[in-house]
Amino acid sequence: MGAVQKCGQCPEDGLTGMTKIKTVAVIPARGGSKRIPGKNLMNFMGKPLIVWTIEAALRAGIFQRIVVSTDDEKVAAVATGHGIEVPFLRKEASDDVSPVSAATISALKQAGKFWNEEYDVVIQLMANCPLRGSAEIGEAYHNFVKHDFCFQLSAFRFGWMNPWWAAKINSDHRPEFIFPEALKKRSQDLDALYCPTGAIWIARVDKLLQENTFYGNDYRFFPMDWKAAVDIDTYEDVEFAKALYTVSRTAAV
Secondary structure, three states, X not given: OOOOOXXXXXXXXXXXXXXXXXXXXXXXXXXXXXXXXXXXXXXXOOEEHHHHHHHHHHHHOOOOEEEEEOOOHHHHHHHHHOOOOOOOOOOOOOOOOOOHHHHHHHHHHHHHHHHOEEEEEEEEOOOOOOOOOHHHHHHHHHHHHHHOOOEEEEEEEOOOOOHHHOEEEOOOOOEEEOOHHHHHOOHHHOOOOEEXXXXXXXXXXXXXXXXXXXXXXOOEEEEOOOOOOOOOOOHHHHHHHHHHHHHHHHHHO
């Protein structure tokens, strides 16, 4: 890993008259979902799915503002019922093709205008990651601040599924290996590989607005526990997340 490039603080502007807010959380939660209709409000272990993320954000204790970005009045009502002010609905990026960063950027602009605030750091918390808790949020944020990064994305290390041995299968059922050279090595001799997860994405707001993506210049990965990194996109993911939650609860007793 090369030398860490310092990002630097966002410039102060004493002429705008806007309130400076250091850290804001944005929880994107649109109403539409094709694979699991109404996903963000579905019951997950006794609570609407989005509530797990709202509660984790509140417990983290690092946010001066928490914004739920949604185009759905029902989602807004649930968020309001759990302590989050939702005075406006999302105006942009509510389809299933817009990148989630577009929704977060739009939310930052709407929130800043509504509350007359400026933000330094934004932490995007996807509502479909119910096992990511306040501890993981705090650890990721402190690492981001410690190293003065501009962009930091959560990631998890591949475990029992070894991606070095990944293959496509052609029409004749023949495997086409992605990394054929890795087949010559023992698994313990292969480097660890990581996959990004939408659990905790962090950025300097000025840099995010400039580059329009969390994958901005010199972005970094921050590894987290794979169990906390699980996100829910399919019904199979739901059952997997429930099993992990049940096991973790049993182990804690």
